[in-house]
Amino acid sequence: MMVIILMNKVLIIWFKDCIGMIDGTHVDAMLPINLVARFRGRKGVTQNVLAACTPNKLFTYILAGWEGSANDYRILQDALSRPQPxxxxxYDGKYYLCDAGYPTMPGFISPYRGVRYHLKEHSGKTPKNRRELFNLRHxxxxxxxxxAFxxxxxxxxxLCAKPHYPFPIQVDIVLACTILHNFIATVDPRDELLNVDEFNEDIDGEVAFENDTNLVDFTQNQSQREQTKSRNEWKTLRDNIAWAMWVDYCDKYNHGVTTET
Structure with a gap:
């Protein structure tokens, strides 16, 4: 894992404790009529798949089979509550980068909300403050x-053909495809499809939590006050990373002036 992470200079400098990225995606599903309503969400009738991957698109974790209507954060909590393997x-002190559909909390750092985030939003624009710079690099x-999705x-x-197999087999197909994907990426890192970055699906993301300090993490034996304290500590870590980025950026491109707008 660390060999893969060290290949990305931005990651090693500013996100040196990051162990990967995490997100959810939807895969079309075929189900009995009595289950369709449970699996119908904003992307149609789907299974919601949670995944983690490295910067060079190797999947390191997959949880498939959740209803398409399920919230990404709920699926993440299920993944965290399951016993190993x-x-x-x-890992202690390590974290995943995630989108605004997840809260910043121990082990996970999301972007600043209410600040432009997706790369297309930054096209032709320079960062005006530490939050914009952090979101750009995040x-x-x-x-x-x-x-990778x-x-x-x-x-x-x-994965897009709504196969007429029993649903457990549809779940297994997702897992099998990710295993084959990893095999191809390992054996042939120059694979043409693997090196195309235009396949950016799901960029609209989920509706963000407006106040994640009120979220209760049922996977942890902590009081709500302790959970809030832990989340605030990780938000402080995010703030520290953002400030260090901003100072370095201003030293290089703004004559050391750190004024923000």
């Missing part, structure tokens, strides 16, 4: 998982 592991790395679906068309 089926649960998502978060997005440049987290976009790798969006691209796009590559996966572009290569394995069965």
């Amino acid at each position: 089926h649960g998502l592991r978060v 997005s440049s790395l987290r976009s790798k998982i969006e691209s 796009g590559t996966l679906k572009n290569r394995f068309k069965i």
